[in-house]
Amino acid sequence: MSLAALSRMLSRNPTYLQQYITKGSPKKLEEEDRRTLAQFLGVPERELGGPKENSYAPRSDSEWVEVPRLDVDASAGPGTSGAQEKVFDAFRFSRRWLAEQGLDGAQLSAIRVVGDSMEPLLREGDEVLVDSREAPFRDGVHVVRLDDVLLVKRVASKGGGRFSLLSQNLAYPPIDVSADEFAVIGRVVWKSGRV
Known part of the structure; x- marks a missing residue:
């Protein structure tokens, strides 16, 4: 340059x-x-020519965590069948930032969102960071597997082992399921996308 x-x-x-x-x-x-x-x-x-203290210095590799980007789509729409979870790239996150968020890099992966059912929260082409740690369930946005299809939905407990898979886009009706009809792959904890 x-x-x-x-x-x-x-x-x-x-x-x-x-x-x-x-x-x-x-x-x-x-x-x-x-x-x-x-x-x-x-x-x-x-x-x-800058001062030694309080100035930018590149971080060492040990301060970064690579989170795999999987060649998988999570549907924000009618659903996409599960593809092979092949790693094709990675996002690098500061180890410090992950710790501040209470996240473990070894339990994270990033996947693409397709469809419009989660708009305006998630748009087609956004990538979401999925935390797959085993933890007690709490309502929120999750990637779930339903009938061999990956979906990204807001999951809400209805009690009695029943759940609603909810879209942000009200054109899509809720999907009511029992606990044994779907599997939570992980909680969506971050998103990236074009402005």
């Missing part, structure tokens, strides 16, 4: 970094510019 391109990335004049390096003008980089460059280049801020 050229100095001009890096300068434009900082929303500066294309000669900004060239002048900084060759003429010493400005005498030091603005703090925000320095931090942005350090993050982009993957180097500590101190290598760009």
